[in-house]
Amino acid sequence: MSKTEVDIEEQSFLKEVTSHLPLDWSDERRDAYIQHVLISWRQHREHSREEQRLMEKYLSTIQQHFKPQSSELYDFNQWPINENLLAMLNRDSIDSDIVKQIESSGAYTFSFLPTTFCQLLINEIAYFEQWCIDNGLKLYRPNSMNKYGVILDHFGFEKCLTDIVTNIVQPLTRLIYKHITLPLDSHHGFIVEYAMDKDKKLDFHVDDAAVTLNLCLGEEFTGGQLYFGGIRCSSHTSTTPPKHDEEIYLEHQVGTACLHLGNHRHRALPITSGRRLNLILWCRSSNFDDERKKNGNNECPTWCGFHQMKIEENV
Known part of the structure; x- marks a missing residue:
């Protein structure tokens, strides 16, 4: 970034800050406050730039020197996706015997990959971590909540995951979650790992996604169920408790995937033995995000569970 660009960025920031200052402040108080905020902003900016520089170096090193152990894993066309699932998608209709809704929760499960292929993926993850x-x-971890795992897009899986979004997740979304505006045009794909000496659980949260695909890769484990606690918009994510019929528990099965809305609140219950790895694919829609921003935080959408509760109360 050139000096001119830096000056413009700084001036824009200062203009935004000063526009919100109380009119009755003295010049001395305004100047002192602006100076304090500006110093903090410059430190944050430099830290962000250093983080970006390190990330670019990390990705460049991987791109130049990392050689996959099993190159076929990086090609979607070589993934042995469940044939019944593919046939159903070709028919362009939902078969409840293949894609099963978990009670009436709005979350769905289906057989996705054979366990042998899941193990190959686990082996590749271990190979990359050791490399x-x-x-x-x-290692850059998946997000601020998971201390273990890897970001798949960082070491060659980006195109493969894009193909999964295009060929699997997007058709399912169009059939199941009709309020999501397509296309799903970006993703964040990563592995999370739970073990007795690592992360044992994950707290209640929503995903930074329109739709999430969660695939259990293995290995041997007990506990660690996936708990769902109701679909909520951003205004009601943390303000409304789940109703009894919104509370759903999912037992992970190796090779089985779960599809749910990003705004479907959930958590991973504590693992009690063994080791569990899951492939998580956050699928995003810029059109859907734009629509939510235009509507603002004051309007509760019809897909929000809080909106549904209000309707039931008025009946």
């Missing part, structure tokens, strides 16, 4: 250790690279 990073051997090459002195710090």
Whole structure:
């Protein structure tokens, strides 16, 4: 970024800050406040730029030097997707014997991959993690909540995951979640790992996604059920408790995937033995995001569980 661009960015920031200052402040108080905020902003900006520089170096090193152990895993056309699922999608209709809704929760499960292929993916993840250790690279974790796991897009899976979104998740979304505006035009794909000596659980949250695909890869484990607690818009994510019929527990099965809305509140209950790895694919729609921004936070959408409760109360 050139000096001119930096000056413009700083001026824009200062204009935004000063526009919200109380009119009755003295010049001395305004100047002191602006100086304090500006110093903090510059420090944050420099930290962000350093993080970006390190990330670019990390990705460049992987791109130049990492060689996959099993290259076929990175090609969607070589993934042995469940044939019944593919045939159903070709028919362009939902078969409840293939894609099963978990009670009436709005979350669905289906057989996705054979366990042998899931193990190959686990082996590839371990191979990449060891390669990073051997090459002195710090692993970037999936998000702020998971301390273990890897970001699949970082080491060659981006196109494969894009193909999964296009060929599997988007057709399912169009059939099941009709309020989601398509296309699903970006994603964040990663692995999460739970074990007795690592992360044991994950707290109640929503995903940064329109739709999420959660695939259990294995291995041997007990506990760690996926708990769902109601679909909520951003205004009611943390303000309304779940109704009894919104509380759903899912037992993970290796090779089985779960599809749910990003705004479907959920958490991973504590694992009690073994080790569990899941492939998570956050699928986003820029059109859907834009629509939510235009509507603002004051209007509760019809798909929000709080909206449904209000309708029931008025009946």
